Amino acid sequence: MVHHIQVGLTIFIFVVSALSFWGSLRSANPYGRHMLPGQRNTMPALPAWLLFEAPQFFSFALTFWLSASSPSAAALTLFALWQAHYTYRALIYPLRMRDRHKRFPIASVIFGILFNGINGFINGYAVAHAPHLMNAAWLHDPRFVIGVAVAVAGWLINFQADTILINLRRDGSTGYKVPHGGLFRYVSSANYFGEIVLWCGWALMSFTPAGLSFAVFSTANLLPRALSHHRWYVEHFADYPRERRAIIPGIL
Ligand SMILES: NC(=O)c1ccc[n+]([C@@H]2O[C@H](COP(=O)([O-])OP(=O)(O)OC[C@H]3O[C@@H](n4cnc5c(N)ncnc54)[C@H](OP(=O)(O)O)[C@@H]3O)[C@@H](O)[C@H]2O)c1
Incomplete structure (x- = not known):
């Protein structure tokens, strides 16, 4: 029964990804610089992020520990990275x-709580039950080894980009500046690029449909948003670096 629910919800995430991609190409999710003027029904951003991201942590942990009888080293590695x-x-x-x-x-906070709760559940369940993850040989499988390397590289790129953006307001300002350094040399949304690389690495190392669904969702959600960010920078900064792409260095 729980297995069928997990499969159904994984398919649901693929469907949401397609809808999210289509919707985000038409108009950017209205938060941050894309917030609509005079937008109503909002709340402070700090508790909003705490509220809608926390279900990823709790839902994954709860599902994993309730389902895994004796978790393997590979499953524990995936658990540790996610947490x-x-x-x-x-x-x-x-x-x-x-x-x-x-x-x-x-509205975005409510969507985030529901989506992240489901995503934590399907991935926690997949990692606890996938037969290949129970096998000690998976730790040496090239998919796991390369997946870990890609995920860690993506996380470092994302963390460095987050830090560069946060430091742009170190002086107490609240507006926007042109970010420099790290992968911002090549793309306008180095943070999104790192995030997508991270979840592609996770999908490879876990090798489950649930892992793949989150990599697909992250790409479907962040790629169109990066295109909107890029257009916004070009419109607002006359001296914006011309060689910089939106999200994929040298390509897009
Ligand atoms: N896995 C997923 O599907 C997913 C989805 C969403 C986000 N994320 C991750 O969550 C993190 C935040 O995402 P986000 O959409 O908020 O990213 P973002 O639009 O790039 O903004 C990140 C932060 O930096 C500030 N900022 C951005 N550009 C700036 C600039 N040019 N000058 C000064 N400050 C600037 C933003 O302020 P403002 O708020 O004032 O714009 C915000 O606080 C990222 O690392 C992203 O990868 C992941």
């Missing part, structure tokens, strides 16, 4: 944000 990332994303990242007056739409 480490969401300790950062749900707790440390919101506390690092400098602009304490920023608002966030309540």
Whole structure:
């Protein structure tokens, strides 16, 4: 029964990815610089990020520990990486944000809580049950080894880009500046590029449909948003570096 629910929800994430890609190409999700003027039904951004990212942490942990009878080293590695990332994303990242007056739409918070709760559940369940992850040989499988390397590289790129953006407001300002350094040399959304690389690495190392669904969702969600960010930079900064792409160095 739980297995069928997990499969159904994984298919649901693929469907949401397609809808999200189509919707985000038409208009950017209205938060941050894409917030609509006079937008109503918003809440402070700091508790918003805590609220909607936390289900990834709790839902994954609860499902994993309730389902895994004797987790393998590979499953425990995946568990540790997921929890480490969401300790950062749900707790440390919101506390690092400098602009304490920023608002966030309540509708997006509700969507985030539901989506992230489902995503934590399907991935926690997949990691606890996938037969290949129970096998000690998976730790030496090239998919696992390369997946770990790609995920860690993506996480480092994302963390460095987050840090560069946060430091742009170190002087107490609240507006936007042109980011420099790290992969911002090549793309406008180095943070999104790192995030997509991270979840592609996770999909490879876990090798489950649930892992793949989150890599597909992250790409479907962040790629169109990066195109919107890039257009916004070009429109607002006359001296914006011409060689810089939106999200994929040298390509897009
Ligand atoms: N896996 C997923 O599907 C997913 C989805 C969403 C986000 N994320 C991750 O969550 C993190 C935040 O995402 P986001 O959409 O908020 O990213 P973002 O639009 O790039 O903004 C990140 C932070 O930096 C600030 N900022 C951005 N550009 C700036 C500039 N040029 N000058 C000064 N400050 C600037 C933003 O302020 P403002 O709020 O004032 O714009 C915000 O606080 C990223 O690392 C992203 O990868 C992941």
